[in-house]
Amino acid sequence: xxxxxxxxxxxxxxxxxxxxxxxxxxxxxxxxxxxxxxxxxxxxxxxxxxxxxxxxxxxxxxxxxxxxxxxxxxxxxxxxxxxxxxxxxxxxxxxxxxxxxxxxxxxxxxxxxxxxxxxxxxxxxxxxxxxxxxxxxxxxxxxxxxxxxxxxxxxxxxxxxxxxxxxxxxxxxxxxxxxxxxxxxxxxxxxxxxxxxxxxxxxxxxxxxxxxxxxxxxxxxxxxxxxxxxxxxxxxxxxxxxxxxxxxxxxxxxxxxxx
Numbered sequence: 001x002x003x004x005x006x007x008x009x010x011x012x013x014x015x016x017x018x019x020x021x022x023x024x025x026x027x028x029x030x031x032x033x034x035x036x037x038x039x040x041x042x043x044x045x046x047x048x049x050x051x052x053x054x055x056x057x058x059x060x061x062x063x064x065x066x067x068x069x070x071x072x073x074x075x076x077x078x079x080x081x082x083x084x085x086x087x088x089x090x091x092x093x094x095x096x097x098x099x100x101x102x103x104x105x106x107x108x109x110x111x112x113x114x115x116x117x118x119x120x121x122x123x124x125x126x127x128x129x130x131x132x133x134x135x136x137x138x139x140x141x142x143x144x145x146x147x148x149x150x151x152x153x154x155x156x157x158x159x160x161x162x163x164x165x166x167x168x169x170x171x172x173x174x175x176x177x178x179x180x181x182x183x184x185x186x187x188x189x190x191x192x193x194x195x196x197x198x199x200x201x202x203x204x205x206x207x208x209x210x211x212x213x214x215x216x217x218x219x220x221x222x223x224x225x226x227x228x229x230x231x232x233x234x235x236x237x238x239x240x241x242x243x244x245x246x247x248x249x250x251x252x253x254x255x256x257x258x259x
Contacts, residue, residue: 108142108256109134111159123166123186124152127255132156138217140258146223146246147171147211148255159257164224165190165249172214173224175241177207184209184224184243192225192243199239203230209243219258 111133115126129135131154141148141161149169153160164171165186173184173194180201182194194209207227213220225243232239 108258110254110256111135112254113252114158117160123163123168124149125161125163125252127159127161127257128157129257130155130157130159134259135159135257136259140218140222141255142222142258143247143252143255145248146225147218148247148249148252150217151257161255163249164247165192165245170215171218171224172212173209174212174220175203175207175209175227178203181212181214182241190249192245194227194241194243195238197230197239197241199232199237201239203227203239203241205229209241 109129111127111129113125114128117124127135127141135151135154137151137154139151141150147164149161149163149166151159152162162169163186164184167186167188169186171184172181174181175194175197178201180197180203182196184192184194187193197203205227209224209227211218211220211222211224223246225245227241228244229242230239231242
């Protein structure tokens, strides 16, 4: 340790001499620089790790200060992205309903589904429009995909809609290709069954079924669903057709009550 102190003192003396004696020859300056080289190297060896440590500690402290802020901003951004996606999906559904309204040239009230029957999950829903909004009992209800059901209860700002997949529901239907008519009823498994089709009628899976207009509740031409299978009745004169409903009742959010 004593040797280091002496070496540093000698180096400082030469530095002073070098600084205040501009008349020194260039050879002397070179010799001095050569003599001070080991001292400078010693200083670099001693202080470079310390400087690196200080920089690492500084960066760590800065990162600890900035990271919580960045995490909070990332959380806000994720929430905003989710909100915008929901708004986009909602707008898409509303545009689809309005497009249906334009294509069918029908007038109606757009409503949001706000609840389902607790006892019968797949049979009826509540919507946030009622008599004060122009909703009437027995009015047909559609989604952007197809027929949903009809209004069975009306309050000033709420209404209940019976879905076509309810076993107690009945809709007059017609197969577009063959023009065979029948009654479409709901099934316990959330599907639809078209009954009273002539046994000899040629009906194939994939055919489209729409409302016939018979009965006066549902206007003609509303899409009900697609035939998935045909089953003759045992010892009967009719056959039944299983239907896949066009409306997505498990994702029902927006509907239109037709006037």
